[in-house]
Amino acid sequence: MDKETLLFEKLPSGALRCNTCQRTCILNEGQWGYCKTRINKNGKIYSTIYGSISSVFPDPIEKKPVFHFKPNSRIMSFGTLGCNFRCKFCQNWDISYATGQDLRKAQEIMPEKAVEMTKKLKCEGVAWTYNEPSIWLEYTLDTAKLAKKENIYTCYVTNGFATKEHIDLIAPYLDIYRVDLKSFDKKFYRELINVVKFEGVYENTKYVKDKYPEIHIECVTNVIPSWNDSEENLKKIAEWIVKNLGKKTPWHVSRFHPDAQLLDVPETPLETLSKAKEIGEKAGLEFVYIGNAPAIEDGENTYCPNCKKLVIERSFYSTKVISLKEGKCGFCGEDLNIRV
Numbered sequence: 646m647d648k649e650t651l652l653f654e655k656l657p658s659g660a661l662r663c664n665t666c667q668r669t670c671i672l673n674e675g676q677w678g679y680c681k682t683r684i685n686k687n688g689k690i691y692s693t694i695y696g697s698i699s700s701v702f703p704d705p706i707e708k709k710p711v712f713h714f715k716p717n718s719r720i721m722s723f724g725t726l727g728c729n730f731r732c733k734f735c736q737n738w739d740i741s742y743a744t745g746q747d748l749r750k751a752q753e754i755m756p757e758k759a760v761e762m763t764k765k766l767k768c769e770g771v772a773w774t775y776n777e778p779s780i781w782l783e784y785t786l787d788t789a790k791l792a793k794k795e796n797i798y799t800c801y802v803t804n805g806f807a808t809k810e811h812i813d814l815i816a817p818y819l820d821i822y823r824v825d826l827k828s829f830d831k832k833f834y835r836e837l838i839n840v841v842k843f844e845g846v847y848e849n850t851k852y853v854k855d856k857y858p859e860i861h862i863e864c865v866t867n868v869i870p871s872w873n874d875s876e877e878n879l880k881k882i883a884e885w886i887v888k889n890l891g892k893k894t895p896w897h898v899s900r901f902h903p904d905a906q907l908l909d910v911p912e913t914p915l916e917t918l919s920k921a922k923e924i925g926e927k928a929g930l931e932f933v934y935i936g937n938a939p940a941i942e943d944g945e946n947t948y949c950p951n952c953k954k955l956v957i958e959r960s961f962y963s964t965k966v967i968s969l970k971e972g973k974c975g976f977c978g979e980d981l982n983i984r985v
């Protein structure tokens with residue numbers, strides 16, 4: 646369904662600039678934005694994916710992955726079509742490479758219905774995930790407002806490339822910001838994603854942290870052999886998190902599987918993932934998790950950084966809370982940055 650968008654401005658040339666994400670596309674009449682979900686029609690920009698759902702599923706929150714917010718709760722997850730990135734390694738390329746010109750892959754679920762489904766399936770939260778929510782602002786915002794009225798928590802699973810204006814609109818209704826910090830290397834973002842100014846991802850994440858401290862943040866790095874797996878790169882990401890988000894911010898280093906256009910790169914070796922965890926811990930992070938690699942024992946468990954006891958045990962999306970008291974270690978009382 647077409648919906649007039651919230652963040653655009655008219656330029657002196659008569660063209661319109663979309664301010665929804667950091668691409669800030671300039672659109673003349675009839676032109677689509679980079680994400681191919683927004684179009685300039687009769688002097689306004691319209692989103693063509695409002696209410697268009699490609700995927701919907703009640704997931705465990707751990708699948709996002711989010712480990713430090715209401716562990717073991719279920720989160721109704723919605724995805725649409727399109728993306729403002731073009732990751733050559735995208736694991737959901739069938740929906741993210743699709744466009745708002747081709748809605749055959751989508752069904753219509755309006756915000757009211759989305760919240761109703763969430764309640765009916767006994768989920769405590771709503772996530773916008775599977776593809777990029779920052780191109781879907783009008784829908785995520787309307788749904789988030791309704792969700793908050795029903796005491797349902799909300800989560801963006803994002804590449805971090807929204808604009809600050811976008812963040813300011815959604816933040817009052819957002820509980821979790823699950824962001825991909827894909828690399829600290831220009832070449833990675835330029836060649837694998839077609840993004841020139843990757844610094845905007847980091848600036849935005851810090852902006853969320855500083856301006857909206859009540860939003861819970863978790864970060865993910867998908868470790869891709871020969872592209873972002875160097876010690877130097879992983880160390881830079883981990884040190885950035887410690888310095889800007891704090892040492893108690895969870896960092897998930899996940900295993901890459903060949904997909905989309907990056908089929909000639911092998912899966913991440915398990916040793917690389919263990920090394921990445923070590924690098925994160927050495928940088929000062931207290932909660933580093935290894936994702937998509939069940940062969941690594943303990944990769945997803947939470948240990949108290951103070952008394953070293955096992956606090957939450959996870960395996961194949963099954964979560965067992967061993968000892969937790971109001972988000973603190975149930976054994977020694979250490980703050981674990983867990984919202985319950």
Ligand code: SF4
Binds near residue numbers: 666682729779780
């Ligand atoms: S949301 Fe789409 S149209 Fe708008 S700036 Fe981003 S890529 Fe361009």
